[in-house]
Amino acid sequence: MTIKIYGSLVSRATRNLWMLEELGVDYERIDLDWIKQENRSPDYLKINPAGQVPTLIDGDVTLSESLGINLYLAQKFGGGVLWPDDDAGQARCIQWSVWAAGELEPAVYPRVYEFVFKKAKDRDDALIVKLAERTLPLLDLMEGALSASAYLVGDAFSVADLNVAGVMEYLDRSDFDIAQWPKTVAWYETTYGRAANQKVQGERAPVAEAMLKRIVEHSRSEG
Template identity: 30%
Template structure:
């Protein structure tokens, strides 16, 4: 397998999944700062021009959450997806919650803070995104009361997908007041399989 990625991006999620299942893979750096994701050779792999992308034989899997789900299915013995149908449904639920309700406002904030050209950045949109994230993070915060992991008593795909977002939110100072979410993030990043934190990965880029 090959993972195409860039430090600090959502490729960190895919790295987490690969390490949790102890997969043998090669890492291929795609330098976003130099525009390598827009070059024809990479666009042939992923026409969206985004990382990460996992190559497994003839299979080409973009999208970080999809990669983690794929790895969970490929390595069922690692139990990243619960066997019990109800628990599995909850793992799917919280994975989708992460990529829709938590990730999207983080992207909106990040775009309006620096990714968009200055003339397209809207302070009001950034503030609305902040409010949206805090409202949805409160739901996860309540869910994690007396829980170590999002689903059941072990790490699952939902954690691999979500904890990266907690680190991202922390970088944007959005976890202030969320002691439970902060503790969850710190606890999971203390795992030996955890990838680098966003700030550490970006410094190493």
Template identity: 35%
Template sequence: MKLYFAPRTRATRARWLLEELGVPYELVKLDLSRQENSTPAYLAVHPLGEVPALVEGDVTLLESLAICLHLADRFPEKHLAPPMGSTERGPYYQWMVFAELTLDPVVMAFHQHAQLPEEEQASAHSAEELAKHRTRLAAVLDVINGGLGDREFLVGGAFTAADVVMVSILHWANTLKLLDGHPRLAEYVKRHAQRPAVRRAVSG
């Protein structure tokens, strides 16, 4: 099994899950600043030159969410996904997809705004757009906060790949100061970001 990876990208969540699983894999690091993701060799793996990509035998998987879903099911003995047919399976799918398709885009909007020149950030149009994003973010975080409740994990009573995906995106939000006013979510992120597998996933 081979994971194509670059630091501070969505590939980190796939690497984190592999470290949680404790299964052998080869890590192929790509230096995006040197455009190593644009070489003919890597474009043969991922035609868009994005990370991550997971290669296992004759199968190549793109998209971090698909990789996490696959890996959690690939090793059921590791218990990082609820069993098929269990009452937790539906909520597990829900939170995986909610994190990727509902939370991630609004966090990305704030990230992109922060990259704008100061004069563009201060423009009336930008301020109006940012206000819309803040309203959306507040609603999204309220849904996550309500779903998590007072539990340590999103689904059932155990850590799953849903926590990996959700925490990875909420951690990004936290670095952008977007979890201010949401202490329970900030604590959820802090607790799971201290897991040994996370430290291994972000090292080197």
């Protein structure tokens, strides 16, 4: 049965689309219109009670949380490649993914809110400074890890890299210059530039501007 991913190209579902492209696994993407509240329909709430995207359905497995979905996909389809064979490597993939969701995302996602969703005059400058202060030690940590090995878990690309880069993308989208962390810059360029992700980003680009404009106008009209 084909895997289903609920979520548009302008949502965290792109992290899962990237993973599915890496794995060469067939999937069907189902877009939900957030402005029309399709993510709050009774049918959708049955599969994701939080009313959020992405959600994955793979046979009788229904999962939410983009980075958790990627761990599942790597474990199921990426053995020896995106999912290391050894317990220690697998544990470190989980560690970096939990770090991306619990430490990195709270520091970098609110920047997107300030830079993409708000008008320049309405930005909260104090918050932007606070977020930058919170981000610096996280980038130092990554730089340290990437000074020891080419990728986050040893010398091969894994789900750890995909999950962390999928969150770091928010820095890219919110004017945050990472030049002072050269190993991280090189790693990000190689990782984010992978063909599988470029395919997803290539599909996203033509629809993103119009979709974001609509979302931003809606969120501004809601105050």
